[in-house]
Amino acid sequence: MKKIKWLVASLFIFLTGCNLRVLDPKSETARDQSFLIQFSFALMMIVFAIVIILFVWFLSKYRENDQNKDYIPADEKGSPWLEITWTVIPFILLAILAVPTVSITFEQSAQVESTPANAVQIEVTGQQFSWTFSYQNGVETVNNLRLPVDRPVEFTLRSEDIIHSFWIPKLGGKKDLIPGKTRRMIVTPEETGTYQGKCAEFCGREHTKMRFTTTVMEESEYEQWLQEMKEKIE
């Protein structure tokens, strides 16, 4: 019975598509990425549609049958005009795609250097097979990340052992944690809620279990929670 419930629920997602986590962004970063995905998908659907139409058309029209089976087609070497057409049009489509690709890629990498003044600083440490989050006031949590809404968060990513990858699908793409190196990532959550976080780089036996929950809460609640946690340590 429980399985049937999943089945119905999942089928719904399958049909609507818009509930897929990556396409349901809760931050500007993720929204830009979702836009790129949908934009490139739309452009590529043009190509796909043309190919499929030609494919079905040629295959049905020129398929061998009783009338034409002894017919020898005329020799045809090619057609410079047609060939130029399908060289140039893809170039144009790709140029259209390249513009937002370059600008958004730069934008998403550039913000890393210019940290906003009001940013929350959180240090993320990955190790086989868990996540440790350290907040500015010294509080540490494991596999449980809390963020205030509508404030930029700067994650400082480090690894204790091997390569991991930090990923909260609804808040933005992933960034690898490289041992011996420090990586940064900035996102601004725009909606409260609980989001899944995962390790996306295969890291050994229990890679599967290296997950965390991200809770985005109102700023006042967040501050209160931080305070409570701090008192608990002391």
Place this chain on the structure above:
Amino acid sequence: MTTYKSDRFGDKQLGFALYLIGELIMFATLFATYFLFTPSAINPTPSETFELRTVVITSICLLSSSATIHYAEKAFEKGKEKGVWIGLISTLILATAFMGFEIHEFYKYASEGYTLTENLFLSSFYILVGLHAAHVLFGIGWMALLCYHYPRIPNAIYGQKQKIFTYYWHFVDVIWVFIITFVYGPYLF
């Protein structure tokens, strides 16, 4: 009929040239590894490790062996049996001397504590220069077999075998020139 005569040998020449391209890429990758890890290395740095004297001696041995194998090649073309022997044996001696000094060099570094695992400069040095030394060693065995073949197999076939070896040997020499220039050079001269 003259064009046919070299059909199969032509295959071998091209095939071996292609093989050497593959080898060149392997060595290029090892050079890249050396460039990546060496400049930042400390304890020891390359300048502390390398010693000019052995590098000069090994280089003289190996570089002059390219001349002697070329001499053997010319002698074979002119049909001078004695010249082939002189060229071949002197190349063999020079190569063996090179190996001797190389082993001495490695031994000396190791006894100073500069071993494979000491730091990444030494690691990348040993895996690059060591692979080259393995090529020289293989070449010594190859030359010994050529010496065995020379009086025993038809002359035309011997000539082909020697020619392929010549390519190999010049290749090994060229790699050594790169090693002097890029591995030792920046830290010795």
Place this chain on the structure above:
Amino acid sequence: MTFELFNRTFFIATDVLLAYIALIGTGLGVLYLVNRANKWSVIKDYVTTTHHRKIGVLYLLSATLFFLRAGIEALIIRTQLAVPENDFWVFQGDKFNEAFTTHGTIMIFFVAMPLLIGLMNVAVPLQIGAQDMAFPYMNALSFWLFLAGAILVNMSFFMTASPNAGWTAYAPLSTAEFTPEAGNDYYIFGLQVSGVGTILAAINMIVTIVRHRAPGMKMTRMPLFAWSTLVTAFLILIAFPVLTIALYILMFDRLFGTSFFSGEAGSPIYWQHLFWIFGHPEVYIIVIPAFGIFSDVISTFSKKRVFGYTSMVVAIVIIGLLGFMVWVHHMFTVGLGPVVNTVFAITTMLIAVPTGIKIFNWLFTMRKGVIHLGTPMLFAAGFIPTFVIGGVTGVMLAVAAADFQFHDTYFVVAHFHYTMVGGTVLGAFAGIYYWFPKMFGFKLKDGLGKAHFWLFLIGFHITFFPQHFAGLNGMPRRVYTYTAEDNIFIFNFISTIGAFMMGIGTLFFVWNIYKSFKNPDRCGNDPWNGRTLEWSVPSPAPEHPFDPMPQVTTIDPLWEAKRNRGGKLPVANTSRSAPIDVTSWQPVGFSGLIMLFSLSFIYHVTWLQIVLGIMVLAFFALRTLTDEHTKMAREGEDHDNI
């Protein structure tokens, strides 16, 4: 499971135990059947052969066996992932990681590569009018080295030490600190040994194509499969040495205590660069030959020459060149900076242009033709839409910022299966159905072939299409389970159903081979109304097939001869000397030696390393002392043709 023997307790995993039983059972069964049918001479013939067609068959046979093994792993993976929080048999944690690692490694190196190299061996010499591959002895050596490497990787499972760091073996996970078991040593030595075999095979292909074409067979008249083989061989020659060195360095890290890829000074990213500088060309290495097969098949089955021959050739060459300039798109999330990321995003997108040219040229080859949907053509037709889906998701993945989301999810898994199964595997099946008559003198059954095609293709789409959505819903690759809340159950469940359908399709293929041998329909030299030279020689292709040597005057020479000369090819006045075919136990012996040598490193047995090392070197002496060229010159036969 544990058991008591001699008062000691032994532990053996049930999957390994079952595999032993299955292996020994089928092994004994095969031995019994061979003995009963008295076919030992056939086996000896194939083991000692240096003939290109037989070596091609050996490649294809071993690739099929490894396909079944890695396919079973795929089914195990899909079964474990069928429902949330599943506990299928032993396949969680390490066992699951081992299963996907060997699935990937075997499918790429020991299935895709040998399928295509096998078809090249069978078809390319015949297509260009060569009597054999340029170096028949080295050809046998290439095969046996490949097999030695493949056996090393395959046997690791039976030694309960499968590689477990993914087929990409990312450091530092693949270093001895994190995976001290022998598994990744098997990976290193297996790939190293078979890689050397592959490099030798590439050299052989290039020399054959450059120097053994029939008189008049200019480069501009070569069939496209020969062209794609030539480009592929160059890609192998340039890319594989990088893998050789990457593995060489990793070997030092694992066995001799260096720390290139880990520790404070080492660089894990350097492994990724080396691996992908090899790895991205590698994916073109396994898809370009498939392009060549499709070009030949589509042209033959449409009764038309290929549309835009020149642009087809130029496109393959450009794909080959660009293939070396895109490797960073596997590393967008590493953090190499926006400049590097966008440059590589754009080069990656550019590859879509030559690929698009090829797709449209194929479509226009079919246009105005007469399309006969024989089994090979079905696979070619199934390829076009399938590969286009893989191609468009490829462009989507090239968008660097979007790839931050896609990277290492099931979206990527779906994408590369669309290109590799849709391109390489369908191509290899098309090639096998197409050239099977040239290998054995009879066709595979058409009806079973169609069943195979439809089950496999529909199963394929059912398996991999939903995986795009699983990825977009946040499913990372290489996980052994997921939760109900992840909302990816339905995608995974459908995917599992499709995988079993593909499995059944593959069984139809195996059954087809069995039935076709049992009850062969002899079909003559030219069953498909072919256009190129291989269909002018007897089936199965004999040794020295071109006698007399044809004079080639055009592209598609056989077709031209059928139209204008009553099917007779003009005869050439001169021809070059043929390669020397021999029969020898040396290649198989040497490869066995290399395998033992590798094992002595995997298990750190120093004295054995020395003994076997000397024997390996001694083998080179043996080879030069028994060289067939010397023998021939000595016997004075064929004296001009040394």
